[in-house]
Amino acid sequence: MAGWTSSGAVASDTEPQLVDRGAKPSGTVVEVRGVQIGGRTVDLDSSPCAVESAEQLLATATAVRDSGAAILRGGAFKPRTSPYSFQGLKEEGLELLAWVRRETGMPVVTEVMDTRKVEEVSAHADMLQVGSRHMHSYPLLEEVGRSGMPVLLKRGMSATLDEFLFAAEYVLKQGNERVVLCERGIRTFEQSTRNTLDLNAVPMLKRRTHLPVIVDPSHGTGHWWMVPCLSRAAVAVGADGLLVEVHPDPDNALSDGPQSLKPERFDVMMQELRPVAIAVGREISAPRH
């Protein structure tokens, strides 16, 4: 059993085991309802940060799908620093996500923050996100592990890469290796960006683990105008995918407007990304328009 040698002695607790690259040198491809993450194609997951209404969600989903985005992310339960900030549409948001999934055919990923909600969220989505604030929440990691669902695991705000890999290990230890790691910026002294997107993490993680690694330049920088060039950098450094926030009307977004691209800018970004992907031997899925 994981973590235990056949003689019953406990395995070392200083190195993750199941996520280690040596355990699967060829690398893991995580499939999310037909979309493969970790293969030759660099996947674009795109989203409004929060699900606000049916129109907003469908408009965004259709636009990003037509630009080539493969997976739709939308927040139904939103972790917000202040209890007075918009907390998401919750159950209603889940219903909207499931509806848009049917309308667009796109697989859907959404965050779960509470062990009690894992089952319900699993019934409405194709992939569960464990956000930065919960990367260290081991009961939650075990519960999403037991669900068997694909898991999008975001790096904690100041998690070392060791801690990040151990967090994934908690999921794999439940028999679920459908885990995608997401670098989303770390907390440093620098305040001109919301976080410091740590692209060093991508090659370091790819060397140490067989799991796919994607990058979230929207949270990583906090500025929409930085997202395209950091996205190019992320593809160039070897990321297996991108998670980019898109909103039809960023100025009036209920959450994270300043870091959201408009759909038309997202489309331009996608076109600019293709040659970079090709330059490093990867490709980006074709737009449907």
Place this chain on the structure above:
Amino acid sequence: MAGWTSSGAVASDTEPQLVDRGAKPSGTVVEVRGVQIGGRTVDLDSSPCAVESAEQLLATATAVRDSGAAILRGGAFKPRTSPYSFQGLKEEGLELLAWVRRETGMPVVTEVMDTRKVEEVSAHADMLQVGSRHMHSYPLLEEVGRSGMPVLLKRGMSATLDEFLFAAEYVLKQGNERVVLCERGIRTFEQSTRNTLDLNAVPMLKRRTHLPVIVDPSHGTGHWWMVPCLSRAAVAVGADGLLVEVHPDPDNALSDGPQSLKPERFDVMMQELRPVAIAVGREISAPRH
């Protein structure tokens, strides 16, 4: 209702409301089964990091009580970076804590990490700890808020003081203002100490909130030999209490041995703390030996 003005307009989400010093200028005293935190007496909460056995727990509890410790902390559910590290005795650990509580008369505080466990843990303990890894877990904060139990809220590893206060606000918003804040060191570039104990946080928090603020020099430094002098500094800077790890046999502790004091050193430390407390107009409860 909290966060909403009587006209129905939403309150600002950039400032916490209920925890604000202005809401209760005289300061809150949190009572935990007869022990008052936040008054003139600086409270000592002491603990083995993890509950390992009945003997270990009772021996430690009796010793620290006789040295003047008021509250016993013990970990039944232990959040550990590696899933292969000792995870605590769990339900059995809760039973042991409840037993030692009866034997010694000391109130007991223990950590809860899972919303589904709040009720069970509340039945065995006098105070619930929300640890650093879960400070950003809003569903958990709401659940411990609803429990009505006193809450020991530890600062997240890289949480700003704003985020720390907002985390407490989540608890108070449920109608529970029995919250004690605990500074336990932040994550910095400096690696000679486990964390960087941030004593600046104490006066800054005391100015901004009416809640009591205590300090954990054991996690804050990671070195047992640093605990006595940082404890003196914490009392001098105005902390309302200390959370200190004590273990009868640190070399063989299942968790956090290097930062645990032996009971006899803890006793010396208590004696050295008294004149410091008096020098700043506070006192420390008398030893019972």
Place this chain on the structure above:
Amino acid sequence: MAGWTSSGAVASDTEPQLVDRGAKPSGTVVEVRGVQIGGRTVDLDSSPCAVESAEQLLATATAVRDSGAAILRGGAFKPRTSPYSFQGLKEEGLELLAWVRRETGMPVVTEVMDTRKVEEVSAHADMLQVGSRHMHSYPLLEEVGRSGMPVLLKRGMSATLDEFLFAAEYVLKQGNERVVLCERGIRTFEQSTRNTLDLNAVPMLKRRTHLPVIVDPSHGTGHWWMVPCLSRAAVAVGADGLLVEVHPDPDNALSDGPQSLKPERFDVMMQELRPVAIAVGREISAPRH
């Protein structure tokens, strides 16, 4: 010779040698024109951040001397982030310092930033300060080492304690062991204080080196109202001295007003510090009023 064994092999470059506690277990007392730093008495060095005028400097010096301050610090050459900020009175500031030294009898410490100025500054002051911005400037450290003057070495903004000790080693390697280390806050993600005063550094440095260690709570916090309680904490944690900014009119200070105490508050602070010093077996020099 320092760093070389008798056989000519180079000494390890991973550990400082001359500053090591083992090289002088009893500890070094640095004498600055009659004032001893590192002995039983906790020294108070006090200063306006910048020398602005003869009146301001003499008024401050007289006031802090009467409250018990032993050494006067004043900035003649001021390192400022912006070239458009007040850069100090330079040579004129040195003359003013030398004049106030004569008037008050207090030894004077001032910063030197340029190897070419070491001789001139040495002629006007009793102690040379190497500031945070120059802690890594090895040619400057060697030059102040060669001067034979007492050196006040401030920790770099993000210097590890290893780097800090090696910086001191550069001075001692020139045959000058009159070095006083000063913790002044490190750079972290936390923005509510100007820096994060790292009091853990005090016991860690005292264990590793025989050099005296003092604390600058003014730069360490950036808020004058935090200075008294962090000063108490610094004394309680074992600091050999304090460096505190005082200004007769903080609102109109040309530099660092928000972190400067008024002389009358400094006097109150000194009175509050005495019992804390006594509580930890130290003393603070008596006021002269």
Place this chain on the structure above:
Amino acid sequence: MAGWTSSGAVASDTEPQLVDRGAKPSGTVVEVRGVQIGGRTVDLDSSPCAVESAEQLLATATAVRDSGAAILRGGAFKPRTSPYSFQGLKEEGLELLAWVRRETGMPVVTEVMDTRKVEEVSAHADMLQVGSRHMHSYPLLEEVGRSGMPVLLKRGMSATLDEFLFAAEYVLKQGNERVVLCERGIRTFEQSTRNTLDLNAVPMLKRRTHLPVIVDPSHGTGHWWMVPCLSRAAVAVGADGLLVEVHPDPDNALSDGPQSLKPERFDVMMQELRPVAIAVGREISAPRH
């Protein structure tokens, strides 16, 4: 005059003036003996970290020149944390650099750490480097400004981008706008890389200033195997050049071996960079073999 309005009022000290993008929207191209930095071509500056011997230097220079490197960097005066580490060949190193410059025709950049050495170093090199440890050393910045030489200014270990721009402002204020900024990694809690290369800095700096911005992935990561992919990312994000350490025998390098590429790996890296540069509308100078 810079920083003063015509009415004599002092300019704001909260924003740099001369380096501001608005002062020269088209961007500055810095010419270093025929090589242009900041134009369409992404320049490769390559170097052994320290100059060790004539053979090592010439072999490295010839190899990297043949792979397309435009400028040679070599350390004659080496700032080392420990005074017992190799400190560079100093004056002899300068002579060697000047000799290799003649032999290869490559312009040479080397570090200066002492105001007293600016003239001498200027006589032997084509560009002066101000290293991370001296970014805050304003007298040095002013002296290199007055020299009129092109300046390679590296970001301080924990310098904010504001401070970085102000450091450049000190140089420009002396009438010298031949400044190239270099991102080289910042200090964070993450310890698996030597520093955290902050690629967010590139677009943020390019937006705020007209000066060219290059990237040093060798110091930024500390691992030679990470250099190629971070170099690709740096080009993709918009860097105007790269500074890459190359050593013919990294295992026996006197400084920074673990982060140095062998010449043959550097050549492969250059070939891989070309399509990435083209993908973002740039080019890389052709190899001469």
